Amino acid sequence: MEAKYDDETGVPLNEAGRRVVERATAKGSLDDGNAGQKGSSEVLDKIPAVEIAEGKWKYVQIELTAPGEPPKLVVRNTAGLPYHPDMYYAAMDKLEKEGLGQVKGRVIGGGRIEYYPEQKTVSIYGYSKTFGRVKGCNQKSAEIVELAYPDHKVSWSDDGY
Template sequence: MLFNMDILRKLSRPACRPMMQAFRFYCDNPNRNLITFPVAQIQEGKSKYMMAYVYIHGEMANAKIVIRSNARAKYHLDVYDELQKEASEKGLCTQGLGGGYMVHDPEKKYMKLYGRSTTLGKADHENAREVLQPSYTDHKIDAESGGMEP
């Protein structure tokens, strides 16, 4: 006896739909949060900046590099604490990669990355420039050479 595939689909769809929706909610939510997590949030003027990995707990292989700056932060750790709070609200984890200073002039479309954080260490400014460039295509971004110190 041959089954008509249309009839089989109609019969199985109501039974599978609730399970698939629950599965999709459980699996896609962390991935969606990681994909939509903003790569760069930069303030204008001179500010402390930090670079970090944001990832789903236990899945470091899919980590995303993000940059955050804050002109009002007293310490680089203040910038990192804000990032950790933002990531944990979305169920994500963070790992700091270093910090430095940034000058951002939106009128001149210019950024400069330099220096280091005493607590977090020096960020790889060249890598930070590569992360920022797609978000700020119209900006000239200068990065202090040298990258990570050994």
């Protein structure tokens, strides 16, 4: 069954949508007593901090966790997907297909990203109707993007939708 969301409120409209949102907001229980210590594989270091599509799309900021490693924040979106939970699902599905099923993720927040590589600009703003407003999310996402794209002009705002 395809996940469905209300176009105005972002609220899940069916069980598939509710499961995606539940998974996206669940705190993982990966603490094996070594929290904060680097694991020998350093799985999270292999995952890019930013993967964004050209144009104007919704985005999510995801906190990734893996056993024995400190959490890592990543910024993700995918062209053509209409909802924030879709962005989360696509990001986590990609990790699983890459053999990184041990990595868990939960959405911290989201909004919109306008990324224009030819102009070397990234604008981050708004919020997710599904996951709500999260203070500092857009600013932190901009910091993450700036590190990944140091030659781009990155701006952020909490305004807009």
